[in-house]
Amino acid sequence: MIRLEAVCRTYRLGDQPVxxxxxxxxxxxxxxxxxxxxxxxxxxxxxxxxxxxLDTPDSGRYQLEGREMTCLDEEARAAERNRRIGFVFxxxxxxxxxxARENIELPLVLAGMxxxxxxxxxDDIVDRLGLTERAGHLPRxxxxxxxxxxxxxxxxxxxxxxxxADEPTxxxxxxxxxEVIELLEELNDQGITLLVVTHDPNIGRRAGRRLxxxxxxxxxxxSGTETGDALR
Amino acid sequence: xxxxxxxxxxxRLLLRQRFRTAMSLLAMAVGVAAVLLLTGLGEGARxxxxxxxxxxxxxxxxxxxxxxxxxxxxxxxTGEGTRDITLEDVEALGRLxxxxxxxxxxxxxxxxxxxxxxxxxxxxxTSEVFFAIRKLKTLQGRPLPVMPLKRAEPVCILxxxxxxxxxxxxxxxxxxxxxxxxxxxxxxILDDRGESLGMEMSEAILIPVAAAQQIxxxxxxxxxxxxxxxxxxxxxxxxxxLALMQQRHGGERDVTLITxxxxxxxxxxxxxxxxxxxxxxxxxSLLVAGILIMNITLISVSQRTxxxxxxxxxxxxxxxxxxxxxxxxxxxxxxxxxxxxxSGYGLLALGHWLWPLLPFVVSLWALGxxxxxxxxxxxxxxxxxxxxxxxxxxxxxxxxxxGGAR
Ligand SMILES: Nc1ncnc2c1ncn2[C@@H]1O[C@H](COP(=O)(O)OP(=O)(O)O)[C@@H](O)[C@H]1O
Ligand SMILES: [Mg+2]
Numbered sequence: 001m002i003r004l005e006a007v008c009r010t011y012r013l014g015d016q017p018v019x020x021x022x023x024x025x026x027x028x029x030x031x032x033x034x035x036x037x038x039x040x041x042x043x044x045x046x047x048x049x050x051x052x053x054l055d056t057p058d059s060g061r062y063q064l065e066g067r068e069m070t071c072l073d074e075e076a077r078a079a080e081r082n083r084r085i086g087f088v089f090x091x092x093x094x095x096x097x098x099x100a101r102e103n104i105e106l107p108l109v110l111a112g113m114x115x116x117x118x119x120x121x122x123d124d125i126v127d128r129l130g131l132t133e134r135a136g137h138l139p140r141x142x143x144x145x146x147x148x149x150x151x152x153x154x155x156x157x158x159x160x161x162x163x164x165a166d167e168p169t170x171x172x173x174x175x176x177x178x179e180v181i182e183l184l185e186e187l188n189d190q191g192i193t194l195l196v197v198t199h200d201p202n203i204g205r206r207a208g209r210r211l212x213x214x215x216x217x218x219x220x221x222x223s224g225t226e227t228g229d230a231l232r
Numbered sequence: 233x234x235x236x237x238x239x240x241x242x243x244r245l246l247l248r249q250r251f252r253t254a255m256s257l258l259a260m261a262v263g264v265a266a267v268l269l270l271t272g273l274g275e276g277a278r279x280x281x282x283x284x285x286x287x288x289x290x291x292x293x294x295x296x297x298x299x300x301x302x303x304x305x306x307x308x309x310t311g312e313g314t315r316d317i318t319l320e321d322v323e324a325l326g327r328l329x330x331x332x333x334x335x336x337x338x339x340x341x342x343x344x345x346x347x348x349x350x351x352x353x354x355x356x357x358t359s360e361v362f363f364a365i366r367k368l369k370t371l372q373g374r375p376l377p378v379m380p381l382k383r384a385e386p387v388c389i390l391x392x393x394x395x396x397x398x399x400x401x402x403x404x405x406x407x408x409x410x411x412x413x414x415x416x417x418x419x420x421i422l423d424d425r426g427e428s429l430g431m432e433m434s435e436a437i438l439i440p441v442a443a444a445q446q447i448x449x450x451x452x453x454x455x456x457x458x459x460x461x462x463x464x465x466x467x468x469x470x471x472x473x474l475a476l477m478q479q480r481h482g483g484e485r486d487v488t489l490i491t492x493x494x495x496x497x498x499x500x501x502x503x504x505x506x507x508x509x510x511x512x513x514x515x516x517s518l519l520v521a522g523i524l525i526m527n528i529t530l531i532s533v534s535q536r537t538x539x540x541x542x543x544x545x546x547x548x549x550x551x552x553x554x555x556x557x558x559x560x561x562x563x564x565x566x567x568x569x570x571x572x573x574x575s576g577y578g579l580l581a582l583g584h585w586l587w588p589l590l591p592f593v594v595s596l597w598a599l600g601x602x603x604x605x606x607x608x609x610x611x612x613x614x615x616x617x618x619x620x621x622x623x624x625x626x627x628x629x630x631x632x633x634x635g636g637a638r
Contacts, residue, residue: 025249044602049627052545054544054545054626054627054630055625055626055627074549074550075550076548078544078547078548078549078550078552079547079549080544081544081545081546081547082547082548083547087545087546089630093538093541093542093545095542097244097245097248098244106543106546107546107547109233109234109237109241110233110543110547110548110552111547112233112234112548114234115236154546158547215552231440
């Protein structure tokens with residue numbers, strides 16, 4: 001599903017080039033549950049952004065569902081993001097003047113879907129994620145956990161093949177964090193490919209495949225059920 | 233993104249930032265209203281003048297003493313050291329084939345006395361033909377009688393204001409009055425039709441042209457009105473008239489002949505220019521409104537960097553993001569325009585209601601121009617910031633960084 005070959009992404013901080021991704025090779029199967037851990041500044045977010053087509057690599061190749069992504073222009077990338085990829089961010093990134101329901105609806109609106117087609121889709125997801133009572137509320141009237149649920153609903157409303165979550169529990173207490181992770185796992189069970197960046201080893205170890213990053217490289221890649229100690 | 237969704241999305245935004253929205257609406261509305269109001273007034277003045285002048289009829293030529301190379305300019309006010317247009321000239325002109333009738337005109341201010349009262353009035357020496365050409369009617373009595381031009385019959389016709397000034401509430405018809413040292417009997421009162429050709433007829437007193445010659449001690453005419461015979465081509469008659477005058481004045485071309493069209497054309501041009509001028513000044517305020525909209529869009533872009541990043545992450549293309557911001561500016565501009573149009577025309581209508589003399593003119597070209605300028609400035613000034621928003625790389629925008637747009 002995802003194939004990275006020798007992908008590099010270098011940022012420039014003043015005169016200093018920073019290799020956020022340093023010749024990364026990675027293959028991820030459809031439906032996989034992958035966690036990415038590592039010290040901060042090791043390139044986890046950059047990896048997710050490149051996979052999510054928010055960022056473009058300087059060199060290397062990236063194929064998504066067998067299609068070459070490196071040659072797409074910004075317009076085409078935007079269309080791919082809308083159709084195939086859902087994002088969940090640490091800071092939720094909800095639009096504060098729109099209600100929960102309207103935030104969830106946004107990807108459909110951007111895709112140009114008619115209101116009559118949008119309504120049942122939104123109703124369905126709001127119901128599934130237990131947000132029915134909160135649908136009319138503004139983001140500031142919701143708890144952190146509820147906001148992240150809204151963000152997740154928005155991420156999956158287009159039924160993407162790939163769900164990318166960058167520290168989705170970073171701003172949450174452990175209880176709501178656990179709920180959010182369970183929700184993401186539930187979606188993964190239903191077939192979505194899930195990539196979670198996290199600092200929390202307890203969360204990281206739940207994934208079927210665990211990556212570790214350091215200095216822009218993947219330094220460990222483990223599969224199967226083993227204890228998280230290996231990641232330390 | 234659907235159009236309705238676009239409008240709603242931006243509408244939400246504008247509603248949320250009420251103060252900002254109200255300010256830019258106000259700026260836009262004031263600009264548009266100013267353009268409509270000023271051009272409306274200008275157009276009104278133009279039409280007012282045109283209406284007044286076209287009372288003359290398009291088959292009338294006006295002759296004045298003195299040579300002026302006027303094809304469209306203002307007519308000369310006085311003859312400059314040229315030969316007078318005499319009553320004989322007028323009679324000769326009347327005998328021309330292409331000329332239907334001729335009215336001589338001598339105008340001056342003279343002291344008029346009735347009993348103890350004394351007023352300086354506009355005194356017009358002319359003939360009965362003047363009444364026909366200018367379509368003047370009498371309210372009471374009758375116009376100047378038909379008689380040889382050279383006869384200084386002691387009769388006069390009063391304008392309504394002149395009548396009131398001289399006689400007050402007393403009846404005037406049949407009474408005697410004195411202009412200078414000559415006595416005249418009032419034989420008619422003019423129907424009040426307001427002013428035209430720069431002459432306030434209601435404050436005038438009309439007497440036979442020969443009498444005016446004596447009062448003002450002049451021979452030459454101030455103006456001569458010539459009505460062309462129906463069916464005669466204007467240009468031919470013109471040539472005929474000029475040739476006759478040249479022959480009678482010893483080969484000198486020393487009169488100017490203007491048509492109503494030329495006169496109107498001159499006024500029309502001047503007033504149009506004036507209207508355009510004030511309109512252009514008002515349009516500058518629209519430009520200011522445009523710059524305000526640019527600033528607002530710039531602020532909107534920098535305040536909403538993260539939102540732009542998010543929209544891009546959710547699949548909004550650069551074009552969609554640009555459209556969002558341009559539309560925001562356009563919505564502001566159009567709404568402001570509507571308010572401006574309503575208030576501009578409202579004020580004009582109010583003006584018309586208060587001063588009925590002021591015509592209420594909806595000049596479509598000004599409306600079109602105001603709308604066009606408003607929308608064009610909004611588009612122009614919003615385009616830059618909107619394109620900046622569209623170019624923001626999604627990752628940077630999500631981190632809230634404006635950073636170097638690639
Ligand atoms: N927009 C940027 N400009 C410059 N440097 C950046 C930018 N984004 C990330 N970096 C650098 O790239 C490296 C990797 O960052 P990131 O992928 O965010 O790490 P992580 O998510 O693992 O903490 C860091 O050294 C960071 O400073
Ligand atoms: Mg990060």
